[in-house]
Amino acid sequence: MSRIFSGIQPSGELHIGNYLGAVRNWVRLQHEFEAIFCIVDYHAITVAYDPEQLRLRRRAMAVSLLAAGIDPNAATLFVQSQVPEHTELTWFLNTITPLGELERQTQFKEKAQRQESIAAGLLNYPVLQAADILLYRADSVPVGEDQVQHLELSRVVARRWNSQFGRPTGSTNEDGTEEREQFFPEPKALLTPTRRIMGLDGQAKMSKSMGNTIGLLESPESIWAKLRPAVTDPKRIRKTDPGTPEVCNIYHLHKAFSPPDTVEHVAVQCRTAGWGCIDCKKVLAESMERELVPIRRRAAELADSPRTVDDVLAAGATHCRALARETMDAVRDRMGF
Ligand code: SF4
Numbered sequence: 216m217s218r219i220f221s222g223i224q225p226s227g228e229l230h231i232g233n234y235l236g237a238v239r240n241w242v243r244l245q246h247e248f249e250a251i252f253c254i255v256d257y258h259a260i261t262v263a264y265d266p267e268q269l270r271l272r273r274r275a276m277a278v279s280l281l282a283a284g285i286d287p288n289a290a291t292l293f294v295q296s297q298v299p300e301h302t303e304l305t306w307f308l309n310t311i312t313p314l315g316e317l318e319r320q321t322q323f324k325e326k327a328q329r330q331e332s333i334a335a336g337l338l339n340y341p342v343l344q345a346a347d348i349l350l351y352r353a354d355s356v357p358v359g360e361d362q363v364q365h366l367e368l369s370r371v372v373a374r375r376w377n378s379q380f381g382r383p384t385g386s387t388n389e390d391g392t393e394e395r396e397q398f399f400p401e402p403k404a405l406l407t408p409t410r411r412i413m414g415l416d417g418q419a420k421m422s423k424s425m426g427n428t429i430g431l432l433e434s435p436e437s438i439w440a441k442l443r444p445a446v447t448d449p450k451r452i453r454k455t456d457p458g459t460p461e462v463c464n465i466y467h468l469h470k471a472f473s474p475p476d477t478v479e480h481v482a483v484q485c486r487t488a489g490w491g492c493i494d495c496k497k498v499l500a501e502s503m504e505r506e507l508v509p510i511r512r513r514a515a516e517l518a519d520s521p522r523t524v525d526d527v528l529a530a531g532a533t534h535c536r537a538l539a540r541e542t543m544d545a546v547r548d549r550m551g552f
Pocket residue numbers: 447448451458459460463464465466481484485486490491492493495496
């Protein structure tokens with residue numbers, strides 16, 4: 216079975232942007248691939264953070280993922296810092312990654328602009344990401360479009376490492392050079408089908424730091440308090456103005472949560488000014504409830520049973536440590552250690 220790896224930062228409870236943009240897809244993929252899902256807490260410390268909060272958020276993320284449908288019998292779920300080989304492989308890969316390649320990463324440039332002092336960890340973030348994937352010699356990585364550049368870097372790093380340290384196969388390449396084993400597969404992108412989920416302000420991607428999210432475990436009242444004033448088609452000023460659903464974030468949330476006949480009805484009602492935006496949002500709130508009620512119920516059960524979550528993460532870490540050790544034994548050997 217082909218192996219996939221994907222990671223998520225321990226930002227606490229999942230929001231619907233994470234859920235629709237990644238996790239709902241993971242739940243499907245866990246039955247089609249040998250899936251490894253990681254709570255990437257080393258990535259979370261490249262910006263200022265509170266250690267106590269980090270502990271709480273790591274656990275809250277594990278609860279959210281399990282509640283959202285990650286099944287420990289189908290996939291492996293673990294916390295990155297419980298497998299120390301991630302940082303060891305990062306160091307090895309750092310030594311073959313040119314500085315310029317890291318400085319050109321769009322996410323680094325964007326984040327660096329917002330900070331006065333830039334930690335080296337922020338620059339090296341994509342190398343840690345490459346190490347996460349290559350440590351398990353994953354074949355593919357489910358990613359959103361904004362992660363494709365980082366994945367490309369992982370592919371370049373794998374290729375470079377193979378050509379420098381892979382064992383000679385005894386054959387020659389077409390250009391006459393010595394062929395080397397492809398120890399690390401070049402991980403392929405499995406693009407997540409859901410388009411980027413915008414925040415309730417309709418301006419930026421849904422993200423905790425932007426304060427424009429709906430939490431996956433929020434109460435129906437709290438969700439409605441956020442949906443009610445959420446931005447819609449800016450040209451629909453009055454109820455009698457026909458709208459353009461494609462430019463409205465609420466319509467895209469309908470596409471994610473409502474059945475196809477409802478989505479069609481929404482589009483017709485919007486274009487013909489058959490209803491107002493509040494009517495439309497009420498239907499969306501009902502669709503969301505249908506999907507979120509069982510998730511909330513599972514999360515409450517898990518919160519009452521912390522041992523279950525600990526056991527899942529411990530079993531995941533044990534499995535991943537064994538895989539990681541196997542990779543690192545080979546990497547150390549080929550790199551002269
Ligand atoms: Fe958006 Fe619905 Fe209002 Fe149309 S009717 S603008 S889809 S909220």
